[in-house]
Amino acid sequence: MLGQLHDPIAAIATAPGRGAVGIVRVSGTGLAPLVQALCGRPLRAREATYLPFADGQGGALDHGLALFFPAPHSFTGEDVLELQAHGGPVVLELLLARCLAAAAEPEATTGRARLPGLRVARPGEFSERAFRNGKIDLAQAEAIADLIDASTEAAARSASRSLGGAFSREIGTLREALIHLRMLVEATLDFPEEDIDFLQQADAKGQLQGLQQQLAAVQQRARQGALLREGIKVVIAGQPNAGKSSLLNALAGAELAIVSSVAGTTRDVVAQTIQIQGVPLHVVDTAGLRESSDEVEQIGIERAWRQIEQADALLFLHDLTRAQQAQYIAADAAIRERLLAHLPATVPVLEVWNKADAAPGATEAGEAGTGALQLSARTGLGIEALRQRLLEIAGWQALPEGVFLARARHVQALQQMGEHLSQAAALLAQSAPALDLLAEELRLAQGALNAITGEFDAEALLGVIFSRFCIGK
Known part of the structure; x- marks a missing residue:
């Protein structure tokens, strides 16, 4: 899987079946030769152009809109080409096949393939690349799937808030406060002559209590968000x-x-x-x-x-x-x-x-x-x-400021963070706290928090999350 992260990818990005419009999406580095082959001309960035899609034999597969998004200003952070054609399944399959064939064909000037290695995308791979390229975090990536799968209007609105970064901003606020507290403890470890007086003067105990209160508020909204997404079995x-x-x-x-x-x-x-x-x-x-x-x-x-x-x-x-x-x-x-x-x-x-x-x-x-x-x-x-x-x-409580859609794993991660903060508070309450243990509890708390937005290395978890997406997402 890791070896395929930089392969160019293509997929039909609309749902199976017939429709007025269907989309074929391509993402990769250096798409200009492929754009020329499919569209017969260069495309202006982020501007829809109506034209025929060339079939490679002098004819046209269909007529539609082509849009080109050069990196890094695209959903995936790579060059992205979207071809909007008529939404018949045969037309879209032919257009996808033409993208793959044109990518493998040699350019007249260089003799090299136009886009070597172009392949059909795995489920969720477009969103995974957006995550890996820093366009969205993991919570926002999950919100894309949740928005598509939303079964109620409230769930859709909450998923949209999560996709817009509402949940991620809450997590970011918690992270900043936790990092500041860790900095104080780590500084005390680095300069032991300051000892506990340094933490007292910086009100480390008060900062930790404030952090726990912030966490409790986020937990409440996350539980409501998870309820909107998962529901309960009665x-x-x-x-x-x-x-x-x-x-x-x-x-x-x-x-x-x-x-x-x-x-x-x-x-x-x-x-x-x-x-x-x-x-x-x-x-x-x-x-x-x-x-x-x-x-x-x-x-x-x-x-x-x-x-x-x-x-x-x-x-x-x-x-x-x-x-x-x-x-x-x-x-x-x-x-x-x-x-x-x-x-x-x-x-x-x-x-x-x-x-x-x-x-x-x-x-x-x-x-x-x-x-x-x-x-x-x-x-x-x-x-x-x-x-x-x-x-x-x-356990539903309609919150006046609205909720963001969350998953069971988010709730669990916040709970784990809370447990580590409780351990840290118990250590800090001692007359002679073990600062190395305190620092470790805060580090573990941040690890649990980072798991929500994906600021960690966990290939197995990423594979599970993105494998449940649609092919063209």
Whole structure:
């Protein structure tokens, strides 16, 4: 892989399928001979030119717009050529093939290939080159993919903020404060005669506390950003005929699951992603939990338990119309006991009582004691209260200044930084702190922070991140 970093690359940069316009993109060093071969003339920098794309045999493959971005003022930091043609897949494949063939052909004047080594780009390689050439940092590179993959408007807006550098600027502010603190500690190590008095006079403890407060604020926004990107998995579980499929349909606002009064109708997992205030929630309807001799239903019940074990949050759905039946109460108790054995303590369980419209003497939909909710999936009564409770369970807090889109690895890196800063604070609080250990904790804190924007050497991580991009990105 390292040996291919300087190869010129080409790719179709628009999505597969038909469209009004399709783009073929080329990036590399010294594209002028290739531009001449494809366009028949030099191109002015950053100016769209309408012309025929030469097929190499005196004809034209298509007519369209050509744009040339000379290095370093381009997305990748290299020379970039974009050919905007009609968006038929055959046309674009022919145009890409012509780019590769023209690059290998010898120039009339020199006899050398116009652009030696031109090859089809790997997924994400254009963005990877932008990162390697200092045009964007790693967090911004990830934001490109997140913007393309955004499933909600809020996620798209947050990804756009990250791409614009909002998250990176937050990280940069933290880094500057951390570097200044490291400088103080390192200076004390270099000049031991100054000892701890130097750190006290520079208010190193106060600077560290300020840094921890800044970190806490960034962590909060990063957690919200990760929630916008990842969402949470919410599993609906309960006995047969409690209304699980009806609840899924009510939350989704569509008839996704079959609803029937026949127990055991749902025999497989039905999943749907919904959004509440821009937060994606992956809601999973499962088979009713009970003892069954039906082989197919047993498979569905086992799949339900597997989904429950993977849940980020669980809706334990009950039937208000059977709330006083001893057999029903006993079955619910057995399910609850198994839930406690299968679910980690960190997974929240929300008790929900359905069929409030049909239960005699039921209170109005809302709180039902011990944090439970009453609702009617059939009429929609209480559904909005459930949506708000799901947001609370997810940990969503709409921040007035907006959030930037973040990933789980960003949240983890900030958490690691916080742990090292806590260790540093404990060392600094000692009457005779071990300055070498303090310096090491601060160095490790900066290492965790640098992992977010990519100011480190980790080929394996870069390969994973950029391999998930589109081919032409």
